Amino acid sequence: MFTELSPRAIRLREAGHKLTNARLTVLKVLEESDGHITSAEVLEKVAQIDSSIGRASVFRTLDLFTSLSIIRPTYINSSVTPTYVMMPDGHHHHIVCTNCNRVIEFENCGLSAITAELEARLHVKLTGHLLEFYGLCDKCI
Amino acid sequence: MFTELSPRAIRLREAGHKLTNARLTVLKVLEESDGHITSAEVLEKVAQIDSSIGRASVFRTLDLFTSLSIIRPTYINSSVTPTYVMMPDGHHHHIVCTNCNRVIEFENCGLSAITAELEARLHVKLTGHLLEFYGLCDKCI
DNA sequence: TCTGTAAATGATACTGTGTATCAAGTGGAG
């Protein structure tokens, strides 16, 4: 059924979690998304693939993936449902237009220096980060 | 009732919004919080000050303040209710422990250079940012 | 100071996201 394990699936197993059908299906949906997806969309796509997977397991899996920094919930449009953002290499960065809610992605964040400084000074182990800018996009300026 | 207007209240008026009792009360509650507060806490404290203020107005005000980058909703503990974070000078930064949910604040982010670069390159006007690191705190490492 | 009006409000009823519970099922170590 899932012959090939993605690197993230292997990460899951190495963190001591079982590779269940529900978890692998949610992971597949997230990896095939464009990187921004709401819980309602995840539920819908999971049900399309395997309608026997319960909604509780989907939410449980989203929480598990969040604690592993595989995804991060953030607010884009509504304050009801978060939008889950994939963190490909442990980080994600975007600009949200506070007028039209458009999201503009960007790549370079230059945060490796501050990451190292925080780890040394505060004795923490950082596994990821989210950097969000807010403002007006070129169409709303 | 509100003889002195805070700088943020003036910002509100200058953005073309009316300085209503509901909005000024929510602003007061947010400004007297330590910077992290859930919608449930805002509702409770607003009701203590003036129980005639409706819950819908509180949520409307939180959305308005978010669009003005006065606050920003983010996930700390639960995936049910966001925690609203004040953005004192347009930005906020913290570390969230993915194991115990402890939040560690820090000040310097060094993001003014990338802010200017993004504004120039993407033709956007940035009014604030949120930088969140995820990982394990010193007690959970 | 008074007035007119668009913006904002509060009450209400509602939607639907996310959760608690628990008996049944299953991944994977040995």
Added chain:
DNA sequence: CTCCACTTGATACACAGTATCATTTACAGA
């Protein structure tokens, strides 16, 4: 193959946030 802690799905539920709309109010302009 066996076993069992972990995980699951079904169900019922809680409650955060919203749509609606009649009423009120901030404040610009006279």
